[in-house]
Amino acid sequence: CVCVRTAARQLDRNLTFHKLVAYMIALHTAIHIIAHLFNFERFMDSQLMINSSYLPYVLSQIGNNDNRSYLNPIRTNETNPTIVMFTTIAGLTGVVITLALILIITSSMEVIRRSYFEVFWFTHHLFIVFFIGLVLHGVGRIVRGQTIESVKVHKPDECHSRFEDWGKNGTDCPEPVFAGNPPMTWKWVVGPMILYVCERLVRFYRSQxxxxxxxxxxxxxxxxxxxxxxxxxxxxxxxxxxxxxxxxxxxxxxxxxxxxxxxxxxxxxxxxxxxxxxxxxxxxxxxxxxxxxxxxxxxxxxxxxxxGTASEDVFRYEVVMLVGAGIGVTPFASVLKSVWYKHVQENKNVFTKKIYFYWLCPETQAFEWFADLLQSLERQMMEKDMSDFLSYNIYLTRWKDAEAAHFRVQYEAEDDPITGLKQKTRYGKPNWDNEFSAIATQHPGSKVGVFLCGPTALATALGKQCISHTESGTEFIFNKENF
The missing domain is CATH 2.40.30.10 (Translation factors)
Structure with missing residues (x-):
């Protein structure tokens, strides 16, 4: 079971893997473009015999008569990289692929995803254009090489230094024959595309x-x-x-x-x-x-x-710390509800005896819907005489002066002025060192599961706290949730 859960969690990091693959595609696309720019310059120099030894020029002239067995794809002196870019299949598809990739990457920035999800969603589907262009990119066979038959009679190792004798009577170095390499990309693309089409068909069936x-x-x-x-x-x-x-x-x-x-x-x-x-x-x-x-x-x-991978690990610890930041609190609604139901039903597979819940939020409005859930749990736990089961610590990390004045006036009220809960909202950020020390003191020798749904900086801080406070005898096990 442990191996299955571990494997499932690795698969649940598909978004991270997806981003890494995208970065590598962008990097190698840039390398590919730069390499071809230098290559085209060398092709042109060879054709014009500029900055070139005699051998490249001879290679560039091969195929001038029949225009078939050539090596240099630039067949005229009156050209430039721009003309080649827009008059060849490789050039045109390369431009389309690059533009699609630029639009996909720029629209994937977090500010776009958060505020203009539709732009991100539709632009991301340019991957279809990207892959079609990728399959067609090599159809023009602009990358050429010596044919197998030609290599047998014109051995490059022996003939490359005798280029002046190529094709002459009595020589054992006939003129080499070149041909374009067949496109191979489709072999790598067809499998993933079939899987994608199957996934879309399954989604269509589910949508019905x-x-x-x-x-x-x-x-x-x-x-x-x-x-x-x-x-x-x-x-x-x-x-x-x-x-x-x-x-x-x-x-x-x-x-x-x-x-x-x-x-x-x-x-x-x-x-x-x-x-x-x-x-x-x-x-x-x-x-x-x-x-x-x-x-x-x-x-x-x-x-x-x-x-997504189920977060069943929450129920495997006697003591649990749940830390949510901003909208990252959303998945913990399901966790808190489920823990409560399991206790009410006296589920023997649940070992959780104590939950410490932390929520860090920058604005008071975000508290409203989740506070309803906490109020309901608070009321039900009091009815079941389980008030100590859940300790919640809510932190408001930003506030306005007018709000602060109102909070001070209402602070002595029985219920919190922001959430309506018995537990008062705190201001600023938690002192994690103090929080971990207090829990270690309360639960000596216990294994404490620490679950976070929040930013990387907070994950780093909590990970360090888990390591440093585990030495005190209580073992803190950190889990970064991928919701």
């Missing part, structure tokens, strides 16, 4: 399965909660789905982390309204209306998934 929106909740912070039902749908904590709304776009699928628990009879997602597509979905679900919408007026949606 009926999904019913059973409940829509409009949270004050322009966060849309959709509760849905789909026959045969099974999930685990920490997974995500792709959602399409045909009335908005027939092509766009958007990924969202599941916030429901496996024990619930529905699946739910929380969607922040940050782009054109999410705004259109918000409007279609009646977010801009004050009256309750009838179920039949709600838009039809398609759900594909779930995907």
């Amino acid at each position: 399965q009926k999904v019913v929106i059973t409940k829509v909740v409009m949270h004050p912070s322009k966060t849309l909660e959709l509760q849905m039902k789909k026959k045969g749908f099974k999930m685990e904590v920490g997974q995500y789905v792709f959602i399409k709304c045909p009335s908005i776009s027939q092509l766009e699928w958007h990924p969202f982390t599941l916030t429901s628990a496996p024990e619930e009879d529905h699946l739910s997602v929380h969607i922040r309204i940050v782009g054109d597509w999410t705004q259109a979905l918000y409007t279609a679900c009646g977010g801009d209306k004050t009256v309750v919408q009838d179920a039949w007026t709600l838009p039809k949606v398609a759900v594909d998934g779930p995907f």
